[in-house]
Amino acid sequence: MLGPVEFIERVVANPEDGQAFTLTEAERVFLEHAFLEDEDGRLAYPELLYSAPKKSGKTTFAAMVTLYVVMVLGGRFAEALCIANDLEQASSRVFQAIRRIVEASPLLKHEAVAINGGRIEFADGATIQPIASDAASAAGPNPSIVTFDELWGYTSERSRRLWDELTPPPTRRHACRLVVTYAGFEGESELLADLYRRGMRGAEVAPALRAQPGMLSFWTHDFTAPWQTAAWREQMRSTMRANAYLRLIENRWVTTESEFVPTEWFDACVDPTLRPEVVEPSLPVWLGVDASVRRDSTAIAAVAWDRQDKRARLVWHKVFQPSAADPLDFEAAVEDTLLQLRRRFLLREVRYDPFQMVAVAQRLARSGFPMLEFPQTSANLTEASSNLYELFKGRNLRLYPDAGLRQAVQRSVAIETARGWRIAKEKAAHKIDVVVALAQACLGAVRGAQRPKIPIVW
Secondary structure (H helix, E strand, C coil): CCCHHHHHHHHCECCCCCCECCCCHHHHHHHHHHCCECCCCCECCCEEEEECCCCCCHHHHHHHHHHHHHHHHCCCCCEEEEECCCCCCCCCHHHHHHHHHHHHCHHHHHHEEEEECCEEEECCCCEEEEECCCHHHHCCCCCCEEEEECHHHCCCHHHHHHHHHCCCCCCCCCCEEEEEECCCECCCCHHHHHHHHHHHCCEEEECCEEEECCEEEEECCCCCCCCCCHHHHHHHHHHCCHHHHHHHHCCCCECCEEECCCHHHHHHHECCCCCCCCCCCCCEEEEEEECCCCCCCEEEEEEEEECCCCEEEEEEEEEECCCCCCCCCCHHHHHHHHHHHHHHCEEEEEEECHHHHHHHHHHHHHCCCCEEECCCCHHHHHHHHHHHHHHHHCCCEEECCCHHHHHHHHCEEEEEECCEEEEEECCCCCCCHHHHHHHHHHHHHHHHHHCCCCCCCC
16 A cells, blocks of 8 residues: 555646646655554544645645545545635535645546535545535545645634534544644634644654644744745744734734834825925815714824835824813714815715715715715725735835824734734724825725726817
């Protein structure tokens, strides 16, 4: 019977060039231990965890391991399940990699009787299929192997139930569960955290490889693939947030909260010669409104795009501070201010969260205002926050001096989650609404700059 290394090097072909895969030393050592048998002829380690930095080839490695179990260990009617995490929804990257490998490997393709987007079936009745992260759809299987890709992204209760459902079955002599992933977020990626803590309790049998009854765990911060060069790592360091670099590239656990932007980045964007614009009727501006009725502040920011300079510029902003005793009167304050701004500038777009501005927005829209609902969903907040971050980082935002805005940016933090990140307060008492409004306005200005300028034909 072929061992896993021999199977991969003799049978599996790389879809990119049709040649045999070259395993890394870390992968070889892991495979040498992963499929050892106990005295009863069963797998000694039905729980397998392989964790390494981003771009270590983990997904492809999982695909090759899955094929080995199905084609060599599983026997007739072997079954493999590739699980999509909360972010992938109904698709699995591991299954996609398996399908490409089967199509590129002559021996595997010869054995396959059906290959499609939802299932691969072989002549001996063995099957490989992806399933969504839904425990109900996974009830009652008898898999030889189940693969979980990027377990840090399994954060829902549904995911936890799915994990519990898909334990290696005792009815198969060779059955295992394989997890390939990098590190997660402290306090959020709890499923992976539990597995990580369990794995670290094992005895070290090779560098970064730990074994204990029923589980083999490889967790490394080193770069195991030849393409993870120092130049590539430095490029990643220069383009990623600090926490993202630590988690993705160094494979280290991080908190969800980090500094939004360094103060020196903000200061580098401040032009001491600039002042807020009073009136410029021909100047196209994009507005962002972060509104509140009680307690929290409300802010409006107006941003223009300098086509010649290719940078965004803060034109004007204002912060309204209500209190519980004196709530903000939208009609007297925000709505009146927006009406004034229409007379002072050429309004292109007003982005606002409809939660607090339904009535005001409806009235303004009826009067011709270019109102654009911008609900504070995870996707919207991630897009606006990322855009503002990149503007600060690239020095592509010009600001006039303003102590209040500077303090608000200093008090802003980035909250990272499995679905993205957003600007948030460092402390509950801090006021950062002007930063949120600025992020919305800047996103509008950048998007507006990307639209082709339509020539006027007389």
